Amino acid sequence: MTAILSASELRGELAGARPPVLLDVRWQLGGPDQRPAYEAGHLPGAVYVDLDRELAGPPGAGGRHPLPDPEDFGAAMRRAGVRADEPVVVYDGGLGWAAARAWWLLRWTGHRNVRVLDGGLAAWTAAGGALGTDAPTPTEGDFKPNPGAFGLLDADDAAALARTGLLLDARAGERYRGEVEPIDPVGGHIPGAVSAPTTENVGPDGRFLSAGELRARFAALGAAGDTAVGVYCGSGVSGAHEVLALEVAGIPASLYAGSWSQWSSDPERPVATGPNP
Known part of the structure; x- marks a missing residue:
């Protein structure tokens, strides 16, 4: 599937x-x-x-x-x-x-x-699909969450992965470089993280690039062999899209859900700026 x-x-x-x-x-x-x-x-x-x-x-x-x-x-x-x-x-x-x-x-x-x-x-x-306006009243489901099936990082895990594996920053490049920061307390990125804007995972129509194209993209960023891969963004939303792109490419990845909004709120955590990890 x-x-x-x-x-x-x-x-x-x-x-x-x-x-x-x-x-x-x-x-x-x-x-x-x-x-x-x-x-x-x-x-x-x-x-x-x-x-x-x-x-x-x-x-x-x-x-x-x-x-x-x-x-x-x-x-x-x-x-x-x-x-x-x-x-x-x-x-x-x-x-x-x-x-x-x-x-x-x-x-x-x-x-x-x-x-x-x-x-x-x-x-x-x-594709010619119809739209409706009636809000359904679904039958109650039975799903019971059992957390842990996918990789999840906290701030310390993300910092360590940036040193020992590959930590991808899914935000826009200018936010990664620290040139602008419209939302969070400070601009920049987690030291060691690699810029990988999630917008580059899709084509002009908003659909994902092919699995082969995504594999090539992530391999060029350092996702090769047994390298452990993690992703963060601003607040754990666009980063999930990057994890999805990695899944399409056949590359397992973990998400730092707190992301930059959590990292940058702690003045004790280091911040890197500029185009390099």
């Missing part, structure tokens, strides 16, 4: 005997609630999931989007109809970051059959 699927593949599965549960995870960084956009049109049968409230805990010492309490997350997924033995497909309306966050959380907590719609809502409509 691959981590992503195309709009045409999804249409076929929705018409089949075992249609997946659909989760709409539209989200805009610093923007308004996306529920009105969902209500205006979504994939038929899709349930809206709020990233800030259901895929993250309250902002604080753990960063801007710390991991949610596993039991709270499990309850949210059950409300959305997620079952342990049924497939799940997640999508969003833009870059794929929010969908990847849902994908990563479900995988980390033990769901074995979850995929992201490659290209999101735009890919669906471009």
Whole structure:
């Protein structure tokens, strides 16, 4: 099973005997609630999931989007109809970051059959897929989270991996270099981390590059052989998209969920600037 699927593949599965549960995870960084956009049109049968409230805990010492309490997350997924033995497909309306966050959380907590719609809502409509406006009332699911199925890093783990393996910084290059920092307390990057903007994992249409192209990209950044790979971003959202890209490429990777928002909030932690690790 691959981590992503195309709009045409999804249409076929929705018409089949075992249609997946659909989760709409539209989200805009610093923007308004996306529920009105969902209500205006979504994939038929899709349930809206709020990233800030259901895929993250309250902002604080753990960063801007710390991991949610596993039991709270499990309850949210059950409300959305997620079952342990049924497939799940997640999508969003833009870059794929929010969908990847849902994908990563479900995988980390033990769901074995979850995929992201490659290209999101735009890919669906471009392929002729219909949209609906009725909000479904799903049957309560039975998914119970069992955290630990995917690699998770804390700040100390990330610092160590930057020295002994490969730690990728998924933010824009100018934030990595410390030239601008629009959100967090200080600009720059974790010493030893390599710049790898997640926007370079997709083409102009928002769909992932091929597995071969992604493997070549990550190999050029240092992901080769048995090298341990980790990813961070600003707050653990776009970093999940990079972990997804690595999964497509066949490269296992861990996520530093607290990411730069947590790292930079501690004045005792070192900060590097400029283009080099």
